[in-house]
Amino acid sequence: xxxxxxxxFANPTKSENICSLARDVRGLVIPAYENQVTWHxxxxxxxxxxxxTFMDASIMIDFMLFRFKTVMENLRVFPKRMRENLNLxxxxxxxxxxxxxxxxxxxxRDEAYAFVRELVLQNENPETGKPKQPFKxxxxxxxxxxxxLSEKEIKQCFDPRRQLVHINSMFERFEKK
Numbered sequence: 001x002x003x004x005x006x007x008x009f010a011n012p013t014k015s016e017n018i019c020s021l022a023r024d025v026r027g028l029v030i031p032a033y034e035n036q037v038t039w040h041x042x043x044x045x046x047x048x049x050x051x052x053t054f055m056d057a058s059i060m061i062d063f064m065l066f067r068f069k070t071v072m073e074n075l076r077v078f079p080k081r082m083r084e085n086l087n088l089x090x091x092x093x094x095x096x097x098x099x100x101x102x103x104x105x106x107x108x109r110d111e112a113y114a115f116v117r118e119l120v121l122q123n124e125n126p127e128t129g130k131p132k133q134p135f136k137x138x139x140x141x142x143x144x145x146x147x148x149l150s151e152k153e154i155k156q157c158f159d160p161r162r163q164l165v166h167i168n169s170m171f172e173r174f175e176k177k
Contacts, residue, residue, distance in 0.1 A: 014071050018064050025060050028053045086160075091135035095120055097157035098139055105148045115144060 031049045086093060095116050102112035123131050123138045136158045139145050145154065156162065 014067050018067055018071075021060050021064050025057050025064075028057045088130070089135070090131040090133065091158055092120055092123070092131050094135065094158045097162070098145070098154070101149055101153055101157050102145070107148060119145075 031053050035050060099109075099112050099116045102116070103109055107115075119138055119142060120131075120135070123133060123135060125132050136154070139154055139157070140151065149157075
């Protein structure tokens with residue numbers, strides 16, 4: 001795709017590479033766990049894979065940390081565009097919050113999931129795949145949800161600040177290191 005070479009639309013290849021290497025590192029954990037069983041036997045059955053797995057894991061983790069540092073140092077954030085993208089869903093992104101609220105009121109997870117999913121699908125324009133109307137309006141109009149949740153509780157589900165409640169503590173953890 002030609003537009004992917006433009007800076008604004010560039011593929012996040014470095015991040016994807018880190019995720020891929022993390023799978024390889026996790027794969028190297030299995031031989032390490034299996035080696036623990038035979039350490040008391042004082043034989044050399046695990047020496048070959050230890051020479052390989054420790055070295056490979058160390059090199060990959062070092063590379064991943066360096067690459068992650070580079071990604072974070074060069075990260076460009078476009079808050080206005082992020083908000084536009086979030087608004088494209090017309091609140092559908094908060095369906096998980098509605099699901100959680102229903103479960104907290106005692107509704108079973110499978111039942112709540114099926115119901116909220118059905119509301120999302122009913123609100124979807126079949127031609128475009130986009131929501132027809134704001135999801136909050138759909139939820140407020142639902143008699144089943146209104147029987148479980150008050151208007152105030154429903155509105156709380158659509159408050160984006162709830163997703164950011166722990167943001168300061170997360171940044172503090174990074175700053176301490």
